[in-house]
Amino acid sequence: MNAAADPGGQAAGLDAHLVVDRGGFRLDLRLHVAPGETVALLGPNGAGKTTALRALAGLEQLSDGHIALNGEVLDRPGSQPGRMRAARSGSQIDGPPNDNPDTGVRQPFSDAFEQGRADGVAGGRRGDRWVPPEERRIGVVFQDYLLFPHLTAADNIAFGPRRRGLGRAESRAIAAEWLERVGLQEFGKRRPKQLSGGQAQRVALARALASEPALLLLDEPLAALDARTRLDTRAELHRHLTGHTGPAIVVTHDPVDALMLADRLVVVEDGRAVQEGDAESVTARPRTDYIARLVGLNLYRGVAEGNQVVLDGGLSVAAAAGPGRGDDGSGPATAVAAGPAEGPMVLVAADPLSGPAFAAFPPSAVALYPERPEGSPRNTWRATVSGVHRHGDNVRVQLDGPLKAAADVTPAAAAQLRLEPGRGVWATVKASEIRTYPA
Ligand SMILES: Nc1ncnc2c1ncn2[C@@H]1O[C@H](COP(=O)(O)OP(=O)(O)OP(=O)(O)O)[C@@H](O)[C@H]1O
Known part of the structure; x- marks a missing residue:
């Protein structure tokens, strides 16, 4: 040749x-x-x-x-x-x-x-x-x-x-x-x-x-x-x-x-x-929604400053510690269901970062409650269930609202919370469960 x-x-x-x-x-x-x-x-x-x-x-x-x-x-x-x-x-x-x-x-x-x-x-x-x-x-x-x-x-x-x-x-x-x-x-x-x-x-x-x-x-x-x-x-x-x-x-x-x-x-x-x-x-x-879905992660893009990531996309709830609160996790939980006027959504992660960033967490890291939990983790928001289906041994719950996310709960928890489309719940994710990395 x-x-x-x-x-x-x-x-x-x-x-x-x-x-x-x-x-x-x-x-x-x-x-x-x-x-x-x-x-x-x-x-x-x-x-x-x-x-x-x-x-x-x-x-x-x-x-x-x-x-x-x-x-x-x-x-x-x-x-x-x-x-x-x-x-x-x-x-x-x-x-x-x-x-x-x-x-x-x-x-x-x-x-x-x-x-x-x-x-x-x-x-x-x-x-x-x-x-x-x-x-x-x-x-x-x-x-x-x-x-x-x-x-x-x-x-x-x-x-x-x-x-x-x-x-x-x-x-x-x-x-x-x-x-x-x-x-x-x-x-x-x-x-x-x-x-x-x-x-x-x-x-x-x-x-x-x-x-x-x-x-x-x-x-x-x-x-x-x-x-x-x-x-x-x-x-x-x-x-x-x-x-x-x-x-x-x-x-x-x-x-x-x-x-x-x-x-x-x-x-x-x-x-x-x-x-x-x-x-x-x-x-x-x-680094893309496709890969995040493939590997079963909730993924968001935003701008990090210290332990906070201000999310892109006009998200409209202030979750957990808003800007100005301590980054050490000691501050009170501040979940606020908000309208568009109340500013972007902020996620608090354990590791500090600066600049354009991704924030990701697995559905298993999301906990759901019928009422706003006392002593909440730093990231807490109000959500509406938009879908519920079996996922392995668990139930995967699609959450709508200011932060679209998937949550995995046990069948017992799903029954207890009477999870069905349209139901309002409170969702929380610990800062230590949120992974951040440069975008
Ligand atoms: N013969 C063709 N003429 C023009 N466009 C084509 C032709 N075959 C495929 N395409 C287009 O090229 C793009 C890539 O197609 P391709 O088959 O390479 O994708 P793929 O990643 O292999 O998709 P899949 O996973 O569905 O097989 C698509 O937008 C498709 O519509």
Whole structure:
């Protein structure tokens, strides 16, 4: 292959700046994944996660930026106007015409590569750097597996090695080895429609790994599985990811998958990375509502001064100690249900901070009372219940009013407080339960 050096790119692993324009949507995402590292792309629907994978796989052309894998540039648009877009190639993956309605198995990835070639997409950009999908050493597992419906499980797995130029016998031996590794040695002769979802997922993973990819891309690899199968398959997938020596990227909506499978999380919202880091730092200090909801925290933005955070957003209750009261927690509780005229809401936290800040606390930190409690903690406010539902062993209560928050209480407490939509309650959170960090 004609390796081309990437300016500023790292030699080993993946170095990418993915800029893709798709109608009104723009993806602008920088990704660096070291060899042996697994990164989870986590984000809400439409955030651009799949678009990022498709760009890496070569099913979507970059509008700008670059993709370099182990120092080789795979895509780097030049300055020529009128570059061809890979839309037809891409649509072969997502579009219905090639789906098999009987099996639910979509047209295989590699068929789409062939289609892309036939469309002339692969060689369509003069002066640009562009390696066509089938020449990228990338293994892809899509959420609906995209197995070849007409091939057996073994032949699906042997396809990659065959494509790499290995002989039939050797490819079959590799397939047999992989079937054994994923615990499906008995299933080699079955076709995709004769496999369960979990089995098909394993075959798809084996097929991707049997090609010895330099980069592994997994798009919602566990989404189609039931809860039990998901648990087993997640553990198995984790094992295989650990054994994979190249970079790997897992796209997921599911924070548990992300936390279990990945070394690092990149949270994508509206085409951009909004937060990244290891699971601990992202979950402990969420920086957007999406992440806060995902990890089950109440999150507010404001401006901190000492132990107080004055919240943004025109919140209209003074809770706990208002400005001017002592920060040491010794002052009297001062919860005041207020109208908009009474100023912003202030939360009191244990640790002092200065400047733009986030304040976060878990629903379990919120205590609810029918009457304003005596000797209240510093943060006390009047709230109206807007929703009540079961949450694990507890009841999760949505609170409306000046400070929208979720509270977890025991079923006994929920019954005792007669919690139902419209009911007025008093809510408190101890200062020591409120985490603050710079925004
Ligand atoms: N073929 C297309 N043409 C134009 N826009 C598209 C196309 N496919 C997707 N989009 C848009 O691109 C954006 C990103 O979509 P993408 O599928 O990458 O998101 P995602 O994060 O993977 O979402 P999900 O979690 O729902 O799969 C969305 O706004 C979507 O509507």
